Amino acid sequence: MNNESFKSGFVALIGRPNVGKSTLLNQVIGQKVAIMSDKPQTTRNKIHGVYTTKNAQVIFVDTPGIHKPKHKLGEFLTKVAEKTLNEVDLILFVVNADEQIGGGDKYIIDRLKQVSKPVFLVINKIDKVHPEQLLPLIESYRNEMEFSEVIPISAMHGNNIESLLEQIINCLSEGPKYYPDDQLSDHPEHFIVAEMIREKVLQLTREEVPHSVAVTIEQMQRREGKNLIDVHATIVVERASQKGIIIGKNGTMLKEIGSRARRDIEKILGDKVFLELWVKVQEDWRNRSKLLKEFGFNEKEY
Template sequence: MANGGKAPQKIKYRSGFAAIVGRPNVGKSTLLNALIGRKVAIMSNRPQTTRNRIHGVLTTDEAQLIFIDTPGLHKPHHKLGELMVTAAENALKEVDVVLVVCDATENRPDLDRPVIDRLRDVQTPVYLVINKVDAVPKPELLKFIDTYRTLYPFQEIVPVSARKGTQLEALKQLILEQMPEGPKYYPDDMVTDHPEQFIIAEVIREKVLHLTREEVPHSVMVEIEQLERRDPGGILYVGAVIYTERNSQKGILIGKRGAMLKQVGQLARQELEALLGSKIYMELWVKVKKDWRNEPGWLRRFGFEERD
């Protein structure tokens, strides 16, 4: 035998968890979707789009990487914000690798330092991922790297463009090298551990954020009240309520003669049909629940649980 009679060594399968952290609106959800190769987290140019910890699963022949997209670390102004920050901080204790995402177009260590300072007690490898590098000249990028290198002993600094796919394969390889030997936690065809109902609600909320812009702040939450197939392999029926905190916001969401609500439903239905591979019939309603972001009962109802 060419190898001296020795049997070829079996490649050990690796698996583990990587947390994606950073301040709001630096491209964490975009990075998650790009790493997985499919959309599992909603994206918006509005800060604090991600409210729950979203797991994205990447399965290859040699490893399974589970990415956790966390809510942006920020100074909370209501109970929901406190739970979001707690979720992000808890993620740091449960993973094998931490990815700190920064925006190359800003170079604002004063804004990113509070996030980086939370990593002082983290024992796992921390990588700095500089996103949006396609939008800055190389001299500016080098200056960015020199500045951030002084803030923390990062395992490595990786410039990427999540939207264009630049350096993503190199980033995956670095993450893979840190993963321990382990089993597959999820089936090969699973890209997220969130149920269909969660994905549908998030896509609807994304369309609200996209269409209303600054007119409706992040007081919007979507609850799926009905989700059923009326016949095997047939149309998926979705009945959803969009909650907001003020009557004026309700008027904006509905729009003149229901035009805004109709557009939200149309865009959400089109995207979900492509994601889920099924025809969808969708009905949307808008209701007001004042100050729901500060009410523990409503936060639990929407899936925001306090954790130790």
């Protein structure tokens, strides 16, 4: 391979909460590296997914959805997303095909106008609309800002993903290979395991326990002489009533969370997993700097 012809770069996925950024990242990488939920603000940290071919390596950064913050955690997440824009080589602004341009999109566009990086408009969920509906939507976005490319896709079904990847690689400059060929994410296994557990909480508890949930991994180690990994994790909530919901009647909800999470964790780790879960109340943790830091949201890093 000729090193001079190898391209690489960092690409940010930006957009309002719940436009399918994590679904797109997982579709591109071919494995779950970002958690998915139909609730907004699911992604809390910058998730890096690595896509490598013979001639290129693209490091995708899936940012938290940009929105008007309601608490300290929200302020932190918006700062993370906005800072990312200045650290990457290319930005994918992801929007929904089945929603008209709104105030939240214009809020993001105002920030994108201040960035001197190429911006692709990626219109997701095209499977939900008639093709004729796309042209006026594209026009309304183009009236707000000039985009380097406009690419309609369906992240869920994989439509037009190959074309998107080709155009991303065309836009990148020559550069080094940052990660080995078989590495799909730069996050440690502890982080991904905690995210898998949090995803199941979000999926199973619906509206009752929205985003007042954090997951910490207390212990993760291979059992001696066996192909078995012991994982001990704590699910942290803000109120006793939420703890009751997560545990469920006779512990049924917690068992279901554990059993679904264990299946995903086994796929990622490639081994059998013994997963033990506890639930703990930490009142109003999303507004307490000390606890935010303890749960991995360290403002100084950003």
